[in-house]
Amino acid sequence: MKEKLTIGKLAQKANVGVETVRFYERKGLIKQPSKQGGFRHYPEDYISRIKFIKRSQELGFTLNETSELLELKLDSSAKCSDVLERTQAKIDEVNEKIEDLKKMKKSLKRLAVCCEDTDVSLSECPILDHF
Amino acid sequence: MKEKLTIGKLAQKANVGVETVRFYERKGLIKQPSKQGGFRHYPEDYISRIKFIKRSQELGFTLNETSELLELKLDSSAKCSDVLERTQAKIDEVNEKIEDLKKMKKSLKRLAVCCEDTDVSLSECPILDHF
DNA sequence: CTTGACCCTGTACTATGGTACGGGGTATAA
DNA sequence: TTATACCCCGTACCATAGTACAGGGTCAAG
Numbered sequence: 241m242k243e244k245l246t247i248g249k250l251a252q253k254a255n256v257g258v259e260t261v262r263f264y265e266r267k268g269l270i271k272q273p274s275k276q277g278g279f280r281h282y283p284e285d286y287i288s289r290i291k292f293i294k295r296s297q298e299l300g301f302t303l304n305e306t307s308e309l310l311e312l313k314l315d316s317s318a319k320c321s322d323v324l325e326r327t328q329a330k331i332d333e334v335n336e337k338i339e340d341l342k343k344m345k346k347s348l349k350r351l352a353v354c355c356e357d358t359d360v361s362l363s364e365c366p367i368l369d370h371f
Numbered sequence: 372m373k374e375k376l377t378i379g380k381l382a383q384k385a386n387v388g389v390e391t392v393r394f395y396e397r398k399g400l401i402k403q404p405s406k407q408g409g410f411r412h413y414p415e416d417y418i419s420r421i422k423f424i425k426r427s428q429e430l431g432f433t434l435n436e437t438s439e440l441l442e443l444k445l446d447s448s449a450k451c452s453d454v455l456e457r458t459q460a461k462i463d464e465v466n467e468k469i470e471d472l473k474k475m476k477k478s479l480k481r482l483a484v485c486c487e488d489t490d491v492s493l494s495e496c497p498i499l500d501h502f
Numbered sequence: 503c504t505t506g507a508c509c510c511t512g513t514a515c516t517a518t519g520g521t522a523c524g525g526g527g528t529a530t531a532a
Numbered sequence: 533t534t535a536t537a538c539c540c541c542g543t544a545c546c547a548t549a550g551t552a553c554a555g556g557g558t559c560a561a562g
Contacts, residue, residue: 248508258509259551267549277558279509300475303549327483334476338469340430345465351443352458379538389539390521398519408528410539434519 244281254290269307375412385421431468
């Protein structure tokens with residue numbers, strides 16, 4: 241049950257490329273595992289660690305931010321509120337983007353409506369004026 | 372009132388660096404203005420153009436996509452239907468981005484809710500396990 | 503004992519969106 | 533007139549997040 245994985249197996253199980261695993265190691269997101277005869281041998285929990293990194297990225301965290309999250313995980317004095325704070329900051333970021341996109345959509349729609357009236361010259365419905 | 376701006380003044384008014392203005396010119400996002408004695412002299416409307424580029428980027432558009440957005444205005448020789456088509460495509464893009472961000476927000480919120488007791492030490496906090 | 507699949511390190515390269523720097527030219531004010 | 537601030541072009545460099553490749557080493561099967 242305590243099977244160790246080569247980098248290729250790990251990459252495959254975590255759904256990333258071999259180079260990506262080595263890249264994460266260089267970046268300090270995962271620590272170098274023990275080596276047998278020059279080959280990296282990973283315990284299975286590296287799979288979830290890499291999946292965590294990927295998931296975190298999907299949620300909009302950069303690798304550096306993900307790194308911080310992973311460090312919090314290892315910091316025994318870290319409080320739930322630390323992670324919550326970062327999560328809330330991301331939510332705020334996301335909200336802002338959504339609001340801005342909605343404004344942009346409105347502008348684009350105005351532009352579209354304006355262009356539907358083929359008698360109106362384009363110079364009279366410039367997208368720049370709507371921002 | 373028809374004041375022309377040097378690159379430095381323009382950059383300052385648009386809240387970007389001088390190098391950024393030249394970079395946008397190289398990328399074709401703004402066209403080279405007239406030059407007086409080897410110096411670029413910009414009409415004031417370049418300010419809003421650059422601000423538009425910045426805004427568009429914040430909304431998740433790449434410079435290439437932003438370029439396309441800007442062409443919606445400037446390509447005055449294009450047929451209205453042509454512009455309309457591209458505008459609709461951009462609206463679809465924006466909608467997709469909004470949907471993606473909403474999904475992200477949902478996931479982040481689920482994380483936040485599961486961790487309301489902020490004094491709990493992280494080792495007992497479920498937030499990271501749910502990533 | 504050789505072949506092929508995998509592994510190693512190190513470096514270079516991709517794209518995106520800038521930023522910095524070297525080595526000059528110019529414009530304005532004291 | 534000379535100091536200073538600004539401008540020019542071209543090239544190199546930065547971060548982000550990988551990806552590719554060169555030139556080796558290792559291991560397990562046949």
